[in-house]
Amino acid sequence: MRIALLTRRFDSAGGGTERDLIVTAEALRAAGHQITIFAGEIRGATGQWDVHRVGAGPGLGRALSLMRFAWAAAPAARRAGAELVLSFARCVGADVMRSGGGAHASYIRAARKWRGALGASAMRISPYHRVQMLVERQAFRSPGLKRVIAVSDFVRRDLIREFGLAPEKTVTIYNGVDLDRFRPAADPSERAAIRQKFAVPGSARVVAFVGNGFARKGLGFLIEAWPLVAGGAFLLVVGADRAADKFERRAGALHVGARVVFAGPQPNVEAMFHAADAFAMPSLFEPFGNAVMEAMASGLPVMTSAFSGVAELIPPSMRGFRVENPDDVGEVALRLGALFDAPASLGAEARETAAKFTWTRYANELNALIESIG
Template sequence: AQMLVERQAFRSPGLKRAIAVSNFVRDDLIREFGLAPDKTVTIYNGVDLDRFRPAADPSERAAIRQKFIVPASARVVVFVGNGFARKGLGFLIEAWPLVAGGAFLLVVGADRAADKFARRAGALNVGARVVFAGPQPNVEAIFRAADALAMPSLFEPFGNVVMEAMASGLPVMTSVFSGVAELIPPSMRGFRVENPDDVGEVALRLGALFDAPAGLGAEARETAAKFTWTRYANELNALIESIG
């Protein structure tokens, strides 16, 4: 039903432009709705660089870890989002027994099936290393306590949380089915998952993420800094003026 409504809107003679949040979405609009390429424009979402920033005080990192009973010395990968299945949490949990070094997976977000995911982690004997934190109002603080973000989604038009993690100075693992993957710097493209339901590949990408050099955090921040909300507003206003 939604597709039918959207199709009618895209066929309207009054349509001037369709704005996509990524080329991944733009290509889908052209393919699924037959939109003319010159009527579709990509404007990437922005990120709040003041809110999402690397930790300035080591005690901030330690306090968050203590809150969720995560060892100070452990590697911590954070997953943030609602709709756990679509965002690939199940694939991460299945891969976690293959992750060496006693790394922890910190899951932030809400899902009606959260208990099912927790039980699966227990059945795989990694329940002690998969922490379900529930919804958190200050996710920026969670990023400052983590070493990386992982979100091997089955489908994500953009993936704001990935850009927010990068702005926080974290290397990120995402899937090629996320629009934000287009913006990942070359040094982190080895962390992109081609087949999210391939547990072996997810584990392989996680291993590469753990082996990433420390300098990638600064590169992640530098990449995110190119995509501010001011840039977004300027591009949107320029588009409006061009068709006004």
């Protein structure tokens, strides 16, 4: 079958949605389908993929560029001979929509928790965000839409609620994790080297936090709770944020600056997991949470939140680390204490849980869905 994949941005070296798109393209091609990609923006080399730019125009702002792509991409794909159109972006007229983030309206409502009332109101009236909500309403309510793929039941329930989708029209296909890249450290010297690089004592307990968008992912709550954490534990923060200085200043004001290490973005994030004893990300809004699954694959017990899709996959032995109210610093500290007291055997159980959710499993479930509607 000739299948078109739609995406706002194609980047063969990217992460997140860009990585998911490439994995999907590989899975469909391995099943014998002919794949063409239509993107509003192309970065880097296209390599082995047939990639077409669509919807671009000179002098267009973000809102108009988004609108033009949203209505032009699916027709362009069909004119090029696509028999099925699968969209990773908010596009009108696709046969299958994959949602990695839930309804944009839900995101804006949730943003009040980390942006404040004024910041969330500014988003709500922004032309760019208004266009996103307009497009997704048209896309998810299109009579030609055959299936909707959600990256978690958290997202699936949100889409059903927001757009009145028939439950049987939606399916959850969880992201996979690279078990070869993310695995427990084989060499203890690697753990020691990373700790030495960031001036973390070899004997200290270390909790890793990995991700961009610190406020949404709950880093502020971890820092607020850190003075309540006993035993001189360290928090190793990996990632980038425009407001990183604010978080560093807050750690200093709470007199835990020496125990909160801001490592910045790291190209080999798997090595950072090897330096840690546990992982924590008490997000306020997390459609899935790839970093949580990567931490489990690396053999770390994890703390997540009730507002994270990946929490659905946490084994029963780790549910006591799940934060129900991330903005409750007392609860965050309590869950951290339980995380520190976790038996060493939970590392192996974390790895076993992650091993159930491979990209091979994702490919099999995706191809079964495509066959059911092809």
